Structure formats: structure tokens, C-alpha cells
Amino acid sequence: MAEGFKIDQRHGKSRVRVARVWRPHSGGHVMVEWEVDVSLFSDCLPSYTSDDNSSIVATDSMKNTVYGKAKECTEELTLERFALLLARHFTTYYPQVTGAIVSIVEKPWERVLIDGKPHSHGFKLGSELHTTEVTMKKCGAVNIISGLKNLSLLKTTQSGFEGFVRDKYTLLPDTRERIVATEVTSSWRYKFANISQIPPAPFCFRQRYNEVKKVLSDTFFGPVDTGVYSPSVQNTLYLMATAVLNRFQEIEWVHLRMPNLHFLPVNMSSKENPNMVKFADDVYLPTSEPHGTIQATISRAMSKL
Numbered sequence: 240m241a242e243g244f245k246i247d248q249r250h251g252k253s254r255v256r257v258a259r260v261w262r263p264h265s266g267g268h269v270m271v272e273w274e275v276d277v278s279l280f281s282d283c284l285p286s287y288t289s290d291d292n293s294s295i296v297a298t299d300s301m302k303n304t305v306y307g308k309a310k311e312c313t314e315e316l317t318l319e320r321f322a323l324l325l326a327r328h329f330t331t332y333y334p335q336v337t338g339a340i341v342s343i344v345e346k347p348w349e350r351v352l353i354d355g356k357p358h359s360h361g362f363k364l365g366s367e368l369h370t371t372e373v374t375m376k377k378c379g380a381v382n383i384i385s386g387l388k389n390l391s392l393l394k395t396t397q398s399g400f401e402g403f404v405r406d407k408y409t410l411l412p413d414t415r416e417r418i419v420a421t422e423v424t425s426s427w428r429y430k431f432a433n434i435s436q437i438p439p440a441p442f443c444f445r446q447r448y449n450e451v452k453k454v455l456s457d458t459f460f461g462p463v464d465t466g467v468y469s470p471s472v473q474n475t476l477y478l479m480a481t482a483v484l485n486r487f488q489e490i491e492w493v494h495l496r497m498p499n500l501h502f503l504p505v506n507m508s509s510k511e512n513p514n515m516v517k518f519a520d521d522v523y524l525p526t527s528e529p530h531g532t533i534q535a536t537i538s539r540a541m542s543k544l
């Protein structure tokens with residue numbers, strides 16, 4: 240590299256917002272809203288070291304490509320497949336582009352039900368976000384990570400925390416009865432390492448996303464009547480992630496980040512009224528900060544041959 244320096248670089252367009260509506264002749268409209276980030280690894284070093292921009296793919300063109308490709312997608316597709324399609328385009332269309340990272344966040348528009356019947360063209364906003372990050376090299380090597388954000392879960396019982404380190408700074412009492420609440424952020428890697436390995440339909444990334452979300456929340460809650468006791472957020476996180484890995488062989492690892500959103504017992508008293516509010520697992524002060532943050536990536540252990 241010139242002048243004894245080394246440079247690692249990529250450039251792209253962030254937060255490209257696009258909505259796509261499909262209007263099939265039979266049945267209701269289908270719509271998605273995506274926020275797309277594109278970042279390209281490309282051979283354009285002269286643009287950093289001189290005034291030569293001749294090999295730069297303009298980020299404006301990247302943005303336009305998102306809209307152009309959305310238009311070309313005449314059939315409904317998932318955000319993972321749209322990210323793959325964009326990454327494939329950028330890495331094959333431009334000789335100087337050696338790799339691409341395409342990240343997409345989908346806004347949770349859900350079809351409205353009126354008196355139990357799905358509306359043909361009405362949508363309302365849900366809460367969890369479906370995410371993906373596709374990294375692709377020119378040779379077709381891929382890394383497909385999908386995920387979710389904003390999955391808020393809470394249990395009013397069947398949670399405790401005891402037996403932890405006690406020292407001169409410890410005030411927290413042991414408990415076997417508390418509220419546990421969290422807002423799960425998760426990502427998971429699919430094992431497909433090359434575009435040639437990505438299964439065609441009926442494999443559906445959206446269906447897998449919904450199934451992973453269900454396994455995560457079912458494991459958090461346990462059976463409907465009895466629930467399942469959580470001795471710590473750490474243990475619950477581990478059981479959630481391993482349930483996903485046990486169920487879906489094409490998932491290599493699962494990352495979970497789970498804030499512990501504390502619900503503090505309320506006790507209030509005065510000299511005149513010593514028992515104004517005496518906590519009996521009933522009145523809590525919900526808090527958002529500070530909060531615990533428990534996170535881990537769980538992957539399959541290499542088998543010992």
C-alpha cells in the first residue's frame with residue numbers, strides 16, 4: 240500500500256427505506272416495509288489516496304438498486320431472499336466489488352382481522368422486528384444471519400434468583416418469587432455456506448423466523464398451566480437457545496441478549512402509617528434502567544470423532 244499505510248475499507252448506503260406491495264389477482268394484498276443497509280468491499284483505493292473516483296460505485300446507485308430490484312421482484316419474497324438477491328447483484332455486476340454486506344430490518348406490519356376475518360388490504364403494526372444480515376463474497380460464499388428484536392416477555396411468577404455471590408456490596412435478598420421481564424434480541428446463523436446450498440421453496444425463512452420466535456417464547460414461559468421455574472435469566476436464556484438448536488438442524492448458533500427489566504417490590508411506610516404499602520408479591524415499581532443484561536452465543540459443540 241502507498242506511503243507505508245494499510246487500509247481496510249468498505250462503503251455503502253444506510254437506512255434505505257422501501258415498501259413493496261404485491262397485488263395477487265386472487266386473495267388479499269401482501270406488503271412489506273424494509274430498512275436496508277448496503278455495504279460493499281470494493282477495489283477503489285485510488286479514491287482514498289487521490290482524486291481518482293473512477294472505480295467508486297456511488298452509494299446513490301446502491302440506493303437506487305434497492306428500489307430497482309424491489310420493482311423487479313414481482314413475486315412476494317422474504318427479507319433474507321431480498322438481501323441475498325441484492326448481495327448477489329452487487330458482487331457479480333461490478334468487477335471491482337469483492338464482497339457485500341446487506342442488512343435488512345422488517346417493520347412488523349400485520350394483516351388486520353375484523354370479526355376474525357383477515358382484511359384484504361388492511362395492516363396494523365405489531366411489535367417484534369425481523370432482521371437479517373447477509374454477507375456474500377464474489378465466489379458465492381455466504382453468511383446468513385437472521386434475527387429478531389423487541390420481543391417483550393414477562394412472567395408474574397415461576398422465577399427466582401438465589402445462591403449468588405454475597406459480599407459487602409450485596410443487598411439483594413435471595414428470592415424464589417419475583418417477576419421476570421425482558422426484551423429479547425436474538426440472532427442465529429444458518430449453516431448454508433454458499434448460495435448453491437440455500438434450499439429452494441418450500442424452505443421459507445419467514446416460517447423459520449416465526450418458528451424460532453415461538454420456540455424462544457414457549458421455552459421462556461413453559462406449559463400454560465404450570466409454567467416452568469427459572470432460577471436465573473442465564474439458565475432461561477440457555478434453555479431458550481438450546482431448544483432452538485435442538486429443533487432446527489440448519490441453525491449453527493444462536494445469540495441471545497436479554498435485559499433483566501427489574502420490577503422492584505414496593506414498600507411504603509411512615510411513622511403514622513407503618514404498613515401503608517407492605518409488599519406481598521402484589522405492588523411493583525417497573526423500571527427500565529438500570530437493568531441487568533445477560534447475553535450469550537450458544538453453538539453446537541464439535542463432535543469428538
Ligand SMILES: O=c1[nH]c(=O)c2[nH]c(=O)[nH]c2[nH]1
Nearest residue numbers: 400411470471472473499531
Ligand atoms: O437472573 C438474574 N441473573 C443475574 O445475574 C442477576 N443479578 C441480579 O442482581 N439479579 C439477577 N437475576
